Amino acid sequence: MIVVTGATGNVGRPLVHALAQAGEPVTAVSRRPAELPEGVRHRQADLADPDGLRPVLDGADALFLLVAGEDPQAILGAAKAGGVRRIVLLSTQGAGGRTYELTGPAPITPRQRAQAIGDALDAPIRFIEQSRDEARAQMAQFMPEPVVDGPLAILGDPLPAEQRVSLDVQKILGRAPRTFADWAARNVAAFI
Numbered sequence: 153m154i155v156v157t158g159a160t161g162n163v164g165r166p167l168v169h170a171l172a173q174a175g176e177p178v179t180a181v182s183r184r185p186a187e188l189p190e191g192v193r194h195r196q197a198d199l200a201d202p203d204g205l206r207p208v209l210d211g212a213d214a215l216f217l218l219v220a221g222e223d224p225q226a227i228l229g230a231a232k233a234g235g236v237r238r239i240v241l242l243s244t245q246g247a248g249g250r251t252y253e254l255t256g257p258a259p260i261t262p263r264q265r266a267q268a269i270g271d272a273l274d275a276p277i278r279f280i281e282q283s284r285d286e287a288r289a290q291m292a293q294f295m296p297e298p299v300v301d302g303p304l305a306i307l308g309d310p311l312p313a314e315q316r317v318s319l320d321v322q323k324i325l326g327r328a329p330r331t332f333a334d335w336a337a338r339n340v341a342a343f344i
């Protein structure tokens with residue numbers, strides 16, 4: 153059994169669908185009720201209440217955990233006590249500690265990424281550059297205004313350090329990172 157927290161969010165929802173499609177048994181966790189693919193079990197629980205998560209985690213093999221609540225260590229303790237052997241943590245920009253820089257094998261611009269998706273589709277994709285104000289107005293539709301400036305700075309005006317290729321993927325996986333074009337070709341069905 154794989155327990156997916158944040159199961160109704162931007163990240164969790166497609167993960168639950170992908171796991172269910174792959175035939176994996178899934179327990180989806182969120183505070184509010186949710187519509188889920190057939191066969192997926194839903195449990196209402198709050199990450200701020202690790203004890204309330206214990207019945208959900210008992211007997212699970214794996215946990216997909218997002219950073220929420222005040223005591224992640226207590227959640228890890230409950231997972232370990234319940235027999236969970238594998239945990240994938242969805243981090244946030246605010247997290248510190250050991251950091252891996254995950255990049256592809258070469259820098260690539262948004263315009264080049266659009267071109268690569270067009271090549272994979274064998275169809276022309278038009279790239280439309282937004283002004284900073286247009287991008288800010290669009291992002292403010294789905295994230296709080298005070299939060300917009302951080303991602304906007306990274307996306308709109310990346311620092312030299314943010315454009316450097318890192319060797320960390322090679323270090324972790326023991327193989328070179330794949331190109332964006334390769335990813336687009338393998339996932340072309342998602343763009344049709």
Ligand SMILES: NC(=O)c1ccc[n+]([C@@H]2O[C@H](COP(=O)([O-])OP(=O)(O)OC[C@H]3O[C@@H](n4cnc5c(N)ncnc54)[C@H](OP(=O)(O)O)[C@@H]3O)[C@@H](O)[C@H]2O)c1
Pocket residue numbers: 157158159160161162163164181182183184185197198199200218219220221242243244245
């Ligand atoms: N989206 C991204 O591109 C991205 C990138 C990097 C990191 N992250 C991080 O990943 C996390 C999830 O992102 P998201 O975009 O998927 O968020 P989201 O769309 O806002 O979804 C959050 C999910 O978590 C659940 N949730 C929130 N607080 C909870 C709590 N206290 N207990 C139990 N469930 C809770 C929500 O359901 P209920 O409200 O019903 O509980 C919902 O299913 C965030 O911490 C975010 O910072 C996101």
